Amino acid sequence: MKKKPIIIGIESSCDDTGVSIVRNREVLSNIIIHQKIHKKYGGVVPELASRLHDMNITKAVKQAIYSAEINQDQIDAVSFTLGPGLIGSLLVGTSFAKSFSMGLGIPLLTVNHIQAHILSHFIQKNINNSYPEFPFLGLIISGGHTQIIKVNDFFKMEVLGSTLDDSVGETLDKIARILGFYYPGGPVIEFFSKNGNNKKFVFSKPVVGGLDFSFSGFKSDVLQFIRKELKKNAFFIKKNLSDICASVQKIIAEILLEKIQKAILKTGIYRIALAGGVSANYEITRTFMSFAKKNKKCEIFIPKKEYATDNGAMIAITGLLKYERNLFDSIHVTPYSKFETF
Structure with missing residues (x-):
């Protein structure tokens, strides 16, 4: 009987230290250590992040x-995030993975962080235990990235569109600061939006x-609107907090959906896989699921929350897929901070 490979995945691209063990696409463990210190700085401090990793x-x-x-001797290969991300944080993960690989005499598998978000959909026991068929459109919405990617195969991907400035996650964090929230702001905006009227306030949609x-224009519009209203009423945010949050989320969800509709028309592909931390946002998932319900040809795939944010499981599953195809890497690889191409 053929042995089922066991892969360890190490994620250290930003401020979460994620380590996971997978066997035959099944997650055996998924450990994430969060760095809470960044809250008091209003965002991730790179030097602190690398030290804590x-x-x-x-x-x-x-x-x-x-x-x-399991015993560590049972591990068949080590996979880790090579980029994109914070270079100091990536260096920590890279150095550890190389040492682990050499110490156990097992292969090394490098992983593109964005690619891993997409391939998290192939983890066994995901929602409905169904996987998107190729080709499909991947919508990456996270703290650092917003992209539409045509996925032709596990390792054949093409970027169709990217943000020209802020990502969705950055936008939510910056608006949260305007409202007086701590970092990370996205989950707080989502929390307060639950009892809000998402049609109360209308903000501009960028024409791109x-x-x-x-x-950036949308974020500036929200900022100018709030400043204007605060001059009239110092308690405007307090009195309208839930409605502001709900309205902000509604516009962001509509912007994302409108671009995906254009991508569907351009490619003729009706399978959409959301990925990245912001894909866990209720308003965004609700908007896309509602769209799919009205358009029977469309299929929407949403990852489980623990596989949406940065985690080791998505790195391990990507490593497993590379292991199965003998796509091993050299010990001399170096991490990269910016995304260029797959």
């Missing part, structure tokens, strides 16, 4: 192996050609 990574690996109920995005 250095402190947390060994502990996360030990916890992942223990939770998976093709399948690219822009959120």
Whole structure:
């Protein structure tokens, strides 16, 4: 009987230290250590992030192996995020992965962070346990990225559109600061939006050609609107908080859906896979599910919340898919901070 490979995945692209063990697409463990210190700075401080990764990574690996109920000698390969991300944080993960690989004498598998978000949909026991068929459109919406990607195969992907400025996650965080919230602001906006009227306030939608995005104008419109209203009433935010949050989310969801509709017309592909931390946002998922309900040809795939945000499982599943195809990497690889191409 053929042995089912066991892969460890290490994620350290930003401020979360994620380590996961997968066997035959099944997640055996998925450990995430969050860095809460960044809240008081209003955003991720790169130097602090890399230091805390250095402190947390060994502990996360030990916890992942223990939770998976395996011995480290059973691991067949180590996969890790090579980029894009914060270079200091990536260096910590890269150095550890290389040492782990050499220490156990097992292969090394490098992973593109954005690609891994998309391939998280192929983790076994995902929602409905169904996987998107190729080709499909991947919509990456996270703290650092907003992109539409045509996915032809596991490792054949093409970027159709990207944000020209802020990502969706950055936009939500910046609007949250305007409202007086701490970082990360997206989940707080979502929380207060639940009891709000999403039609109460209307904000401008940026006009951008093709399948690219822009959120800076939208963010500025929200800021100017709130400043104007605060001059009239110092308690405007307090009295209208839920409605503001709901209205902001509604416009963002509409912008994303309108671009995806254009992508469907351009490609003729009706299978859409959301990915990235912001794909867990209720208003966005509700908007896309509603669209699919009205358009029977359309299929929407949404990852489980624990696989939407940065995590080791998405790195491990991508590593497993590379392992199955003998796509191993050299010990001499170096991390990269910016996304260029797959």
